[in-house]
Ligand SMILES: O=P(O)(O)OC[C@H]1O[C@H](OP(=O)(O)OP(=O)(O)O)[C@H](O)[C@@H]1O
């Protein structure tokens with residue numbers, strides 16, 4: 001387990017701001033420097049896996065694509081199965097789909113219907129919470145599959161975009177943990 005004095009400071013130092021990407025007016029939070037640093041990536045994985053332990057999750061859902069990079073090692077560390085929620089058209093089996101808007105556009109996500117069922121407690125993992133559109137769509141998908149959302153574990157929350165205010169009313173008390181706040 002990682003033992004570092006100030007994990008949030010380390011993580012924040014490895015996230016790069018890119019102005020006007022992917023469109024004018026957006027300050028993009030680029031996590032690739034964090035991923036390239038094994039100490040920071042391990043600290044992030046361990047910290048998110050600790051969040052999973054407190055939720056009694058039975059599965060981890062990661063949101064394509066950056067949520068896969070973070071969610072898969074968290075699932076392994078926590079001893080849980082990993083379920084990918086993919087952008088539309090990428091999963092070969094029978095899927096449930098949900099359209100949504102995000103900070104810079106709109107999209108549709110899907111999950112294999114057979115991957116989740118009643119009795120599953122799902123922890124959603126992603127890198128950034130902005131408007132909350134992506135996470136809200138994932139919550140809807142997971143519930144339509146019959147499973148319960150037991151928490152959201154996010155690396156960075158962009159508070160000024162209102163994602164937390166949007167999600168908390170629909171989370172039924174499940175925790176929304178963001179390691180960093182902007
Ligand atoms: O709160 P929101 O406004 O919905 O934005 C947050 C989402 O946006 C990013 O994903 P993106 O769709 O850019 O996909 P990527 O991970 O494939 O880059 C990020 O990884 C979150 O999933």
Ligand SMILES: Nc1ncnc2[nH]cnc12
Nearest residue numbers: 026027028029103128130
């Ligand atoms: N500003 C941002 N940076 C990185 N990912 C994002 N997803 C939505 N908004 C984002």
